[in-house]
Amino acid sequence: MPRKTKLADKMQRTLGQAPRSTGELARVPPVTLPVAYPIEALVPQVRLQTPAVGQRATRPDGRLHGLGQTRYIDDLAFPGMLYAKIKRAGIAAARILSIDTSEADAMPGVLAVLTGREIPVNSFGPSLQDQPVLADTQVRHAGDGVAAVAALTEQIAEAAIEKIKVDYEPLPAVFDPLEALREDAPKVHAPAGNVYATKVIRKGDVDAAFARADHVFEGRYATQMVEHVPLEPHAAIAMWDPNGRVTIHSTLGRITLGRSDVSRTLKLPMNRVRIVATIVGGNFGGKNEITQEPVLALLSKKTGRPVKGVFTRGEEFTSTTTRHPFVMDYKTGVTKDGRIIARKVRLVLDGGAYCSWSETTLGKACILSAGPYRIDNLRVEAYVVYTNKTMTGAMRGFGAPQVCFAYESQMDEIAAALHMDPLEIRLLNAFEEGAASPTGQVLHSVVLKASLLKAAERFGWKEPRS
Amino acid sequence: MTDVTAVTMKLNGVTRTASAVPPETTLLALLRNQFNLTGAKLGCDVGDCGACTVIVDGNAVNACLMLAAQADGSDVLTIEGLATLERLHPLQKAFEDNASLQCGFCGPGVILSAKALLDENPDPTQQEIRDALSGNLCRCTGYTKMIEAVQVAARALRAKPDA
Ligand code: FES
Ligand code: FES
Numbered sequence: 001m002p003r004k005t006k007l008a009d010k011m012q013r014t015l016g017q018a019p020r021s022t023g024e025l026a027r028v029p030p031v032t033l034p035v036a037y038p039i040e041a042l043v044p045q046v047r048l049q050t051p052a053v054g055q056r057a058t059r060p061d062g063r064l065h066g067l068g069q070t071r072y073i074d075d076l077a078f079p080g081m082l083y084a085k086i087k088r089a090g091i092a093a094a095r096i097l098s099i100d101t102s103e104a105d106a107m108p109g110v111l112a113v114l115t116g117r118e119i120p121v122n123s124f125g126p127s128l129q130d131q132p133v134l135a136d137t138q139v140r141h142a143g144d145g146v147a148a149v150a151a152l153t154e155q156i157a158e159a160a161i162e163k164i165k166v167d168y169e170p171l172p173a174v175f176d177p178l179e180a181l182r183e184d185a186p187k188v189h190a191p192a193g194n195v196y197a198t199k200v201i202r203k204g205d206v207d208a209a210f211a212r213a214d215h216v217f218e219g220r221y222a223t224q225m226v227e228h229v230p231l232e233p234h235a236a237i238a239m240w241d242p243n244g245r246v247t248i249h250s251t252l253g254r255i256t257l258g259r260s261d262v263s264r265t266l267k268l269p270m271n272r273v274r275i276v277a278t279i280v281g282g283n284f285g286g287k288n289e290i291t292q293e294p295v296l297a298l299l300s301k302k303t304g305r306p307v308k309g310v311f312t313r314g315e316e317f318t319s320t321t322t323r324h325p326f327v328m329d330y331k332t333g334v335t336k337d338g339r340i341i342a343r344k345v346r347l348v349l350d351g352g353a354y355c356s357w358s359e360t361t362l363g364k365a366c367i368l369s370a371g372p373y374r375i376d377n378l379r380v381e382a383y384v385v386y387t388n389k390t391m392t393g394a395m396r397g398f399g400a401p402q403v404c405f406a407y408e409s410q411m412d413e414i415a416a417a418l419h420m421d422p423l424e425i426r427l428l429n430a431f432e433e434g435a436a437s438p439t440g441q442v443l444h445s446v447v448l449k450a451s452l453l454k455a456a457e458r459f460g461w462k463e464p465r466s
Numbered sequence: 467m468t469d470v471t472a473v474t475m476k477l478n479g480v481t482r483t484a485s486a487v488p489p490e491t492t493l494l495a496l497l498r499n500q501f502n503l504t505g506a507k508l509g510c511d512v513g514d515c516g517a518c519t520v521i522v523d524g525n526a527v528n529a530c531l532m533l534a535a536q537a538d539g540s541d542v543l544t545i546e547g548l549a550t551l552e553r554l555h556p557l558q559k560a561f562e563d564n565a566s567l568q569c570g571f572c573g574p575g576v577i578l579s580a581k582a583l584l585d586e587n588p589d590p591t592q593q594e595i596r597d598a599l600s601g602n603l604c605r606c607t608g609y610t611k612m613i614e615a616v617q618v619a620a621r622a623l624r625a626k627p628d629a
Contacts, residue, residue, distance in 0.1 A: 057565060058562055058563060058564075058565050059562075059565050059567070059568070061570065062561070062562040062565055062566075062567060062570075063554070063558075063562045064570075065561075065567045065570030065573045066554065066557075066558035066559075066561045066562050066567065066570075066573055066577060067505075067545065067546075067548075067549055067554070067558060068503075068504075068505025068506075068544070068545030068546055068548075068573070068574040069505070069546075070570050071504070072507070072571065074504075074507075074508065075498075075504035077499075155488075155490065228605075229605055230569070230571075230605055231507070231509045231515060231517055231569070231571040231572050231603065231604070231605050231606075232507070232509070232569070232571045233508075233509070279569070279570065280569060281507070281569045281570070281571030282569045282571060282605045282606055283569075284605070310508070312511065313509070313510040313511065313512065313514075313515075
């Protein structure tokens with residue numbers, strides 16, 4: 001008791017908080033080492049102040065971060081917990097002839113082995129359910145999981161997946177999105193073709209406008225695959241309880257969607273699935289859907305123990321979603337004073353092996369592909385195609401950065417060809433208040449021109465550059 | 467699997483011993499799994515990201531690259547040992563006040579790299595701070611607020627070195 005009082009005094013002295021009862025104090029979670037922090041002090045003050053802009057803001061979780069006391073998924077452990085590892089295919093396209101897990105199963109310290117055939121509904125995905133949790137009949141990219149083990153230690157699990165023998169019949173693979181478009185390309189999801197979503201936007205009369213244009217510019221722009229690289233790898237812990245419910249602690253950023261995917265893949269009613277999320281160590285769109293959660297759940301069911309899985313940094317690159325590479329063809333008709341009157345855009349999105357958030361990305365990329373510019377005559381055609389590569393999915397902007405690279409690059413080329421100032425040509429074409437997007441949405445609070453002018457003034461655009 | 471050894475170290479000022487450490491155990495694994503000090507994070511396990519940074523005998527090291535046995539007899543400081551019961555370390559306070567961390571996963575490593583710097587060089591230039599943090603990747607912040615925080619903490623420590 002005397003110690004508690006002392007602690008309270010000290011916290012009060014340090015943090016300038018109002019005195020509190022010892023009852024309140026008891027709610028402060030215990031810490032490993034002598035560090036005291038009142039959770040109450042973490043309530044952000046800034047929301048109470050208006051206007052917020054210009055105010056100094058701290059983060060409510062900032063102190064715990066600095067103290068190293070924030071608990072991420074991999075910082076949690078449960079009694080009797082096992083460690084899971086997933087065996088990755090390492091081959092881009094193949095038929096799975098057989099999977100022999102007997103040697104791994106027999107290893108001391110290995111408590112369970114799992115293959116795709118044991119997963120009740122072995123497919124998931126936010127729009128198309130085309131991705132297996134563990135590949136069972138066919139491998140479509142090298143990062144596909146083909147089997148998993150749960151063992152007493154990570155080292156044993158690691159050694160055990162090496163002992164799993166998979167017999168593959170290699171299939172022809174396709175890695176380039178333009179090649180994947182061709183009729184004779186290997187089909188990633190045979191017998192279906194590789195194009196799995198398309199979108200078209202038409203506005204005005206593009207052909208007539210091109211005929212009227214003083215200049216026509218054509219260019220191809222391409223962007224590469226990007227991984228989110230959150231500092232915290234994907235991690236989850238699953239616990240199947242004797243009443244047939246499963247609790248999964250996970251780095252998932254979208255737990256509601258994750259819950260329905262887990263319930264679907266495990267064929268469990270939703271009310272038997274509990275997903276617990278905590279602070280995520282970086283998401284950026286890459287933690288928006290399930291990865292290993294159903295695998296861990298089934299391993300927990302088999303062993304009656306909590307099972308933890310943490311992706312290696314290598315798996316982050318090969319087996320989690322990435323940003324879509326785009327191949328973008330832009331044809332733009334311009335009057336001699338620099339006004340854009342016609343634009344044709346063709347986007348080919350490299351969709352990787354599975355759909356994931358490709359449809360969302362496709363839609364947003366199309367709508368934004370003309371840029372923030374008034375273009376009365378527009379045609380956009382976009383395709384997303386399967387390739388035998390790591391699946392592409394949600395990543396900040398959903399396709400917006402890719403098309404921005406294309407239309408702004410071309411804008412600079414047009415300005416250079418017409419001997420115009422790159423700022424002037426943008427101001428000439430920029431959206432104004434009440435402008436309509438390519439799909440007819442009327443835009444409000446449009447401050448594009450003002451922003452451009454302000455930015456140009458602030459970084460000295462007009463000043464001579466060396 | 468193979469022979470286990472005992473590892474004794476001064477950990478955040480307290481002598482601690484792990485009695486049965488398998489030889490392949492990294493210092494990071496020992497701290498996190500054996501001593502339950504989860505402040506140091508596993509970001510890459512190959513020395514690229516700095517999320518696992520701790521201070522061993524005054525030097526910031528990647529705990530994922532150091533074997534636990536190599537730390538036998540050393541003085542190890544982890545993020546958990548930086549604050550006292552009375553107060554945050556000036557770096558922790560500056561990181562909080564400047565909202566220098568977002569997801570926070572890189573934070574313990576960054577703060578300890580900064581601490582090792584300030585112990586050696588109480589008045590670093592911005593470039594020296596950048597160099598000291600160059601082994602710590604942060605995916606969220608863009609680093610500027612971290613650098614500001616290190617400058618603020620350096621000033622505070624110079625004004626009151628024993629603070
Ligand atoms: S985990 Fe040690 S440097 Fe990344
Ligand atoms: S704050 Fe998220 S990685 Fe640095």
